[in-house]
Amino acid sequence: xxxxxxxxxxxxxxxxxxxxxxxxxxxxxxxxxxxxxxxxxxxxxxxxxxxxxxxxxxxxxxxxxxxxxxxxxxxxxxxxxxxxxxxxxxxxxxxxxxxxxxxxxxxxxxxxxxxxxxxxxxxxxxxxxxxxxxxxxxxxxxxxxxxxxxxxxxxxxxxxxxxxxxxxxxxxxxxxxxxxxxxxxxxxxxxxxxxxxxxxxxxxxxxxxxxxxxxxxxxxxxxxxxxxxxxxxxxxxxxxxxxxxxxxxxxxxxxxxxxxxxxxxxxxxxxxxxxxxxxxxxxxxxxxxxxxxxxxxxxxxxxxxxxxxxxxxxxxxxxxxxxxxxxxxxxxxxxxxxxxxxxxxxxxxxxxxxx
Numbered sequence: 354x355x356x357x358x359x360x361x362x363x364x365x366x367x368x369x370x371x372x373x374x375x376x377x378x379x380x381x382x383x384x385x386x387x388x389x390x391x392x393x394x395x396x397x398x399x400x401x402x403x404x405x406x407x408x409x410x411x412x413x414x415x416x417x418x419x420x421x422x423x424x425x426x427x428x429x430x431x432x433x434x435x436x437x438x439x440x441x442x443x444x445x446x447x448x449x450x451x452x453x454x455x456x457x458x459x460x461x462x463x464x465x466x467x468x469x470x471x472x473x474x475x476x477x478x479x480x481x482x483x484x485x486x487x488x489x490x491x492x493x494x495x496x497x498x499x500x501x502x503x504x505x506x507x508x509x510x511x512x513x514x515x516x517x518x519x520x521x522x523x524x525x526x527x528x529x530x531x532x533x534x535x536x537x538x539x540x541x542x543x544x545x546x547x548x549x550x551x552x553x554x555x556x557x558x559x560x561x562x563x564x565x566x567x568x569x570x571x572x573x574x575x576x577x578x579x580x581x582x583x584x585x586x587x588x589x590x591x592x593x594x595x596x597x598x599x600x601x602x603x604x605x606x607x608x609x610x611x612x613x614x615x616x617x618x619x620x621x622x623x624x625x626x627x628x629x630x631x632x633x634x635x636x637x638x639x640x641x642x643x644x645x646x647x648x649x650x651x652x653x654x655x656x657x658x659x660x661x662x663x664x665x666x667x668x669x670x671x672x673x674x675x676x677x678x679x680x681x682x683x684x685x686x687x688x689x690x691x692x693x694x695x696x697x698x699x700x701x702x703x704x705x706x707x708x
Contacts, residue, residue, distance in 0.1 A: 355386040355411075357452045357515060358435030361443050362425045363402065364392040369444040369476075369563065370401050376446035378409050382453035387412045389443075390429045393419030398443075423530035423537045430527060437467075437515040444563050445474075445512065451559035455515045458553055462495050465549040468507070468514035470558040476565050486510065489556045496554070498546045498601070505546055505604040506611070506652070509538040513560050516545065524548050529586045535576045539583035539612060543605070544590055547597050577624050580616045581631065584609045606639055607652045618676050626669060633665040 359377055363370065377387055389412060391399045399416060406412040415428055430438060437459055441447055451469075459467035472481040486508045491501070498504045520526075526544045528537045546552070587605055591598035613632045620628055639645055640662055650658070657675075661668045 355435040356382060356384045356456050357437045357439050358386045358388055358433035358518070359439045359441055359452065360426065360429030360433060361387065361389045361441050362392060362422060362429065363389055363394060363398050363443045364419070364422075364425070365394045365396045365398060366443040367394075367396040367398050367401060369446075370398055373441060373443050373446050374401075374405050374412075376449070377441060378405070378411070379449050380447070380452050381450050382456055385411060385452060386433070386435055388415065388429045388432050389413065390415045390425045390432075391417065392421070392425040393417065421530065421532045422535075423528040426528045426537070427530065430521065433518055435518060438518050438521065439515045440512045441560070442512055442562075446561050448559040448561075452515070454555070454557065454559070458493075458555060459515055459517070462551060462553045464495070464551045464553040465517050465520040466514055466545060466551075467553045467555070468510075469555045469560075471510060471513045471560040471562050472558050473564050474561040476563060481561060483558045484508075484562070485556065486513075487554045487556050492554050492556045494553075495551055497550050497552050498604075502601075502604055504552060505543065505601060506608055507542075507546070509542040510560075510562070511538045511542060512562070520549065521545075529583060531579050531582050535579040536583050536612075536616070537579075539580065539608075540586040540590065543587050543608065547590075547594075547601055577620060577628055578631070580612060584612070603644065603646075603648045606636075606645060607649060610636065610653050610658070614672070614675065617672060618679070625672075626666075629661075629665050629668055629672070633661050633668065637662040 361373065361377070366373075374387075374389075377385075387409070389402045389406075391402060391414065399414075402412070402414045406414050413432065415432060417425075417428065426440070429440075437456060439452055439455070455467045455469060458464070468487065470487050471484050473484050474481045491503075496504070524544070526541065526548070528541050531537065584605070587609075591602065591605065613628075617625055617628050617632065636645075636658070640658075657668070657671050660671055
């Protein structure tokens with residue numbers, strides 16, 4: 354049994370696939386299996402996979418017809434035999450120490466999940482910026498979501514963690530098999546953090562998450578509502594676990610609200626107004642139940658929220674403001690960011706870390 358199984362979903366990514374695979378086979382942790390699941394690629398991705406498999410017997414290639422990200426990931430999870438499971442998207446790549454460090458951390462604490470920060474990466478100028486999703490004050494101490502509900506709101510980023518395979522299988526945690534490749538990490542991550550008893554975090558970053566296509570708009574109506582499918586799946590999950598529903602129901606609505614905001618900002622203008630109406634209807638109904646009180650509004654701007662449920666058309670202007678603020682923040686962070694870590698100031702200047 355390998356220490357870590359690394360699942361790599363592949364679909365028409367010939368431009369980046371070699372860089373991804375090279376970063377995996379050169380991991381300092383050599384006791385790994387690399388499960389590459391080709392989801393019916395029509396470019397040279399399958400040939401690249403087969404060529405690498407001939408050179409490295411740790412690589413297992415699963416080839417299938419196109420069925421979407423969720424089904425592809427589940428085939429990889431089902432095929433995995435490692436003690437822990439990691440995920441790398443085939444257009445991303447990893448620092449050479451990623452899986453050795455995360456495995457050692459997980460083993461030290463006998464963790465169900467060990468999760469790290471990551472880098473945002475732009476191919477054009479090979480620019481990277483650390484994404485400090487996990488703060489240093491939460492690191493290297495065993496926790497779970499009952500002790501720290503903030504865990505439920507960590508960015509899904511399924512590829513910045515490793516998961517104990519026994520934990521995933523025991524709880525039947527898998528991806529929702531909706532069409533396409535949109536948002537399927539949401540329900541998976543919610544279930545993981547709701548059920549995990551032993552979680553360990555590190556503020557170190559390892560995975561380089563490619564950003565070049567992140568701002569492409571979504572026009573397909575079949576994809577627009579995939580995010581709703583994920584939260585409907587979370588509802589079904591909580592219905593099946595009444596104690597967890599009591600514990601995390603408000604947290605689900607916080608993540609749904611922030612998730613819907615992020616999703617609607619990706620939408621093409623032609624479908625944005627329609628989605629905001631669905632967004633508004635859901636939260637108007639939830640607000641009228643009395644569920645959304647102080648806990649919810651500690652994390653959600655109440656003025657913006659009330660605009661959403663009372664005047665969805667006006668909320669479109671609120672989204673424009675949020676969009677402008679996020680773009681400005683990204684530009685500023687790409688120039689300079691400062692964080693406190695282990696008693697020191699960590700500064701990133703034009704993508705280079707300076708301590």
